[in-house]
Structure formats: structure tokens, C-alpha cells
Amino acid sequence: MKFFVDYRESVIFPLLDKYGVPYEVRNLEVADYIIDGIGIERKTITDYLNSLMTGRLNNQLYNLSYNFDLSYLCVVGYISEGLIYSKISRKAYISSLVGSSLKRANDGKMGQVVTVNLETDYDFVFFLKALHKKLSEGDTVRLPIRRVKKKVVTDYELAKTVIMAFPGVSEIRAEKILKKFGSIKKFINASLEDLKSVEGIGKVTAQKIFELINKNFGGD
Amino acid sequence: MKFFVDYRESVIFPLLDKYGVPYEVRNLEVADYIIDGIGIERKTITDYLNSLMTGRLNNQLYNLSYNFDLSYLCVVGYISEGLIYSKISRKAYISSLVGSSLKRANDGKMGQVVTVNLETDYDFVFFLKALHKKLSEGDTVRLPIRRVKKKVVTDYELAKTVIMAFPGVSEIRAEKILKKFGSIKKFINASLEDLKSVEGIGKVTAQKIFELINKNFGGD
């Protein structure tokens, strides 16, 4: 997965190198970093407070929101320290946190900007690394499988776990499925009608399950 | 505008009084505070790190996301200080920030959870006040909250998750299985020989998987 860094972020390059984050330098227009369509803007706390004062922050948030479905505004530094040397009040800073998360275009269709406070540039690089890793793994989203904790796991529990891995199926439905079809194989080979006939599974869930079972991802 | 506070948040009551935020005490199920349909959960940094360790944080984030289009997880305290007295590594903490912002339901339709770090309970109360004020003013266009356009969870990921639910199969093997068979259905209907022929799956694992797939647990 490509990880683009704006050439002006040269202070961060050595840290990226040090912590083994592979990147490509570019001249980026709207953000300092882009990973997989997600924009990241890095600001020191001083920068942040200044932009807040001049009103430039609003524009930048708008740009991020306009250009990315999801973007991060990473504020690097210790808040209290930054506030000491700034004319901005603590109150105004906190209000800005509220404002940035609520702000939207009138059509409500713009992207979410998430403001993150990180203490140091090291933290920031770890943040980038974690983001890069998560996105590469596609792990952002996989639902946790509720594995059975006990040491001795029965086949019945294992089968249930497999069935619970389908979207929209939790323990109760899994039990009903297993009761109705008897085995994983029979469940997988069930028709859409059969799936719908399970108590607690409606047509939407049935459809989703059915599609997932049959969907082809290539293969030999 | 109604501002509901859970009765367990009594430590915050005096501060709310002091700073003139009008509220009503309730027994709230899914959040500590609710303003205009927005849920707010307050956690000390210690709580946050503990929940992270036990995995409870995931459930709580899920609940927030499930119940509110927009919700805030407010972490109160100094991160560095919290980390000193915790078994969680700094890296783990930062990764958790990434994770929480990316977490979604598999259809991408759930609410956005915004994690905010605030240094003190005073800051937290200012945060509430600012939020209450902004929402009362209605100067922010809030709804509809953006829905993620593309599926955040691909079907491929879901299929992988299902396959990973089998004992002895984790990410690497799941990918190889999906690559070889192409779909869940073909995998489930594979012969023992076919299973064994997947790279990384020997006769022991193949046998276990095969038996689990075909084992009958009764059924109608």
C-alpha cells in the first residue's frame, strides 16, 4: 500500500526511516500525508492554536473534509504547554475540538475529520505506522470472532463459532441454524429459502449470508 | 435542549453546577451523557487503558457506534502519566486511537465515534458546555452524518473471517484457502485430499477441518 508524504515534512523523514515505515515523497496539495485515500495533516500545537486564532483552521478542516472521506488532524505537543505561550484560552481550544468534529458542509456529505492529540513526533510516527499497518492488513474492520474461552472446546462449539463468523449471526442465531441444518456443510449448501426459514433470520440477513457463501474470489 | 446525565456521574455534578450547565439526571443505559442524540462516554485514562487491556473497550466503542450517529469517548487525564502506571505500552495506546477511529460495522453504516483527550475534569465539563452550546445554537449542520461510501469491510475480508473461524486456520492459511478454492462454498465442499493440498495445511489440520465441516449435530 502506497504511503505518500509531502516533501515539506522533511523533519519527519528520519523518524519514518528509523521506524521502518516505507514512504514516497510527493508534492501534496491538500494534506501532509496520504495513505489509502485517507488524508493526514500534522500540526504542532503552536501551529494549531495560531491557525485557530487567525481562522485558517476552519479552511483547513474544510479542505480535509472536502477531499477525504476520512482524515486526521494530528496535533503534536502538550496542550497545556502550548496554551501558556498562546493568546488562545483553554476554553477556546476545547471549543475548537467540539467544532471540528461537528462541522459539515450543508449537504452533510463531507468527510469526517478526526482530531488526534499526540504528545511527540515519535508518537505521531507510531500513529502513522499503526494506521499504515491497519490499512494494509485490512484489519480495520474484521469483526472479532468470539472464540470460546474454555480449554476444552467441543465440536459443537467450534461449529457454532464458524457460523457466528457470518455477518448478522450471533450465538442465538447460530444455535438455531445448527439446529435446523445439523451441520456446517448442510448450512453452507442451503438454499436462500432455507436460510430465510430459520427463525430470527429475515430476508436481508439471509441474502447477505447467501451471497457471502457463494461469492467467488477467483481461486484456482 | 435537554442534556441528560447518568446518575453514576455524580462526581461531575458539582462542576456542571459551577459552570452553569443545566442538566437532568437519568439512568442511562449506553452512555454517560446524552445531548441532542449525541452520546458521550467519560473515562479516566486509567479506565481507558484497563478496558483496552481486557478488550472491554471494543464492546463499549461498538455500543456507542451502534446507538449514536455521533458519539464522543472522552479520555480524561494525562496520557504519559497514565501509561506509567499501566502495563499497556505507548505503542498499544496509539494503535488503539487508530483502531477506534476506523472501527465500523461491516456495512459501514454505524455511527462515528470520536475519541477526545482532555487533561482534567474541568476541561471535560468545558467540553460538555461547548458541545451543549454549539448544538443549542444550531449553527452547525449536523445531520445526516456521513455514511461511508465504500464498504469498509470487503466481502473478501468477511469470507476470510469465516474461514479463520476453523481451528488451526488463521490469516495466512485462510488466504491460501480462499486463493485455492475461490469461495466459501467450494471450500466447504472440498474433499479431504483437496484440503491437504493447500500449502501450509497438513493432514492433521485437514482432517480436523474436514470432520468439523461434515459432523452432524442433529438438525431437523
Next chain:
DNA sequence: CCTAGAAAGATATGA
């Protein structure tokens, strides 16, 4: 959330 290390199993080799 991460990391480390144990445990389990896969694969390669040689007889």
C-alpha cells in the same frame, strides 16, 4: 492494543 514465547503442526530429508 502489542509482544513474546510456547505449542502445534508442516515440510524436508534421509533411510
Next chain:
DNA sequence: TCATATCTTTCTAGG
């Protein structure tokens, strides 16, 4: 086919 050694992956426990 089996025994052995080495390597990979999974999975759990601990931080």
C-alpha cells in the same frame, strides 16, 4: 513409510 530435524504458523498469556 517412518523418524527426525527444522521451520512456519497459530494461539495464549502477560504486559
